[in-house]
Structure formats: C-alpha cells, structure tokens
Amino acid sequence: MALTVKKTKREELARLAQLEENAFAVNRRYFENGALPPISEEERIAYSLKALFEEKSIMLLSVYLEDEIVGGAAVKDISHNKKEIILFFIASKHQGKHLGQNALKMIEDAYPETEIWQLVTPTEVLRNAVFYVNKCGYRIIKIDAYDRSAEHGVFLFEKRKGGSS
Numbered sequence: 001m002a003l004t005v006k007k008t009k010r011e012e013l014a015r016l017a018q019l020e021e022n023a024f025a026v027n028r029r030y031f032e033n034g035a036l037p038p039i040s041e042e043e044r045i046a047y048s049l050k051a052l053f054e055e056k057s058i059m060l061l062s063v064y065l066e067d068e069i070v071g072g073a074a075v076k077d078i079s080h081n082k083k084e085i086i087l088f089f090i091a092s093k094h095q096g097k098h099l100g101q102n103a104l105k106m107i108e109d110a111y112p113e114t115e116i117w118q119l120v121t122p123t124e125v126l127r128n129a130v131f132y133v134n135k136c137g138y139r140i141i142k143i144d145a146y147d148r149s150a151e152h153g154v155f156l157f158e159k160r161k162g163g164s165s
Helices: 010-025 041-046 049-054 099-109 126-135
Strands: 003-007 058-065 068-079 082-090 116-122 139-147 152-160
Touching: 003 099, 010 049, 010 058, 010 068, 010 082, 049 058, 049 068, 058 099, 068 099, 082 099, 099 126, 116 126, 126 139, 126 152
Parallel strands: 082 116
Antiparallel strands: 003 058, 058 068, 068 082, 116 152, 139 152
8 A cells, every 4th residue: 555645735634633633532541631731722723734734834744545644744844954743643543554654754755855853742642752762763852841740741852864863
C-alpha cells in the first residue's frame, strides 16, 4: 500500500479534524478535559487545523494511505535549517503499523535543507516519547513547563541531521 504526504487542501480540513480527534482520543485518560493537556482557549483556537492552515509560517500536511487520509502534520519554519513539527497524528485504527514512522520520515525527507527538527509532546503520554525516541531517532533534550502538583509537563525533542544531537 502506498503512503504519501501532501499539502493539505482547504476541503480536507473537516476530515482531518475528525482524524485528529480520533487519533488523540486514546489520550483522554491522561487529561481531565479530554484528549488535550491543559491549555487555554486562545491556545486551543491558535492550534486548530483551520488556524494552522492559514498561518504562513506553517505547512499543514495530509498523510494518505492509497486514496484515504489517515493522518496529518503541521510543520513550522523556525529558520532556513530548523523546523518544528507542531502537530503529528495518525488515526487510531492505523497506529502500530509503521505508518507514523514512515510518514514522519517522508516529512523530514521533504525538507532536505533542515538540519534540526524539533517537537513536543506531553509527559503523560509516554507512548509518544517511546515512538519518537525508539522509532524515529529523536532525543529528549528538556522537560519544560513542569507542574509538580498536576504532574504535567512537556518533553522537548530534537533530531539533528546525521543523527548527532
């Protein structure tokens, strides 16, 4: 089966939003407000797919398996050789089948000038950390925004071209 990554079209946003909700639903048990870590309403709006689609410094991408959208990503330009993956997801029914690992590699390969890749994920979702570190070659460089009382923070990941961190 052919896996491809393409620039998201406006008419794909509703379907992509459904898949995003589905993909992150597995994390509901970690967060009191559902699938997301504690963020403000302003942050929730700013990171909506519609807002990301409109943002000039961000490339919103759709992950296809054959002709079906199965996931998405948002890549932010930090500088000419540094990018941040601010959103990445694969629909839950397609997780655990190497699609995420292959899609992430395709995204990285689409930006050959990028020397440094960064991303974050909540500390509560250890499976994400295992995926990024063990499967995709990222390294945890910092735990940030840690709240001891809530036992919540974010892992900051980095991957450097050539594998050195």
